[in-house]
Amino acid sequence: MVTFDSPILHCVVCRQIVVRDGTWRDCAREHHCQGSECPYKDEFIVREPDVTKNRTTLRPDDPGPAS
Numbered sequence: 021m022v023t024f025d026s027p028i029l030h031c032v033v034c035r036q037i038v039v040r041d042g043t044w045r046d047c048a049r050e051h052h053c054q055g056s057e058c059p060y061k062d063e064f065i066v067r068e069p070d071v072t073k074n075r076t077t078l079r080p081d082d083p084g085p086a087s
Contacts, residue, residue: 029060040064 027040034051043066044058 027065029063032059042066 028037029040030036031038031047031051031053033053033056036051038047038051038060040047040060040063042064044061044064047064048054048058
């Protein structure tokens with residue numbers, strides 16, 4: 021007996037059943053969807069870090085962190 025306990029969904033872009041236990045970029049690479057935006061991007065279990073949240077911009081004249 022085989023039990024498959026991973027979250028799955030039917031993708032309207034690639035028209036296949038996809039497993040949501042990785043990142044949406046991995047899924048897009050596996051199902052050849054790189055050219056389109058994933059409508060299920062926020063439903064994947066493994067979230068990719070949002071690099072814009074942790075980005076800090078320092079002007080050249082900023083003193084930076086105190087030493």
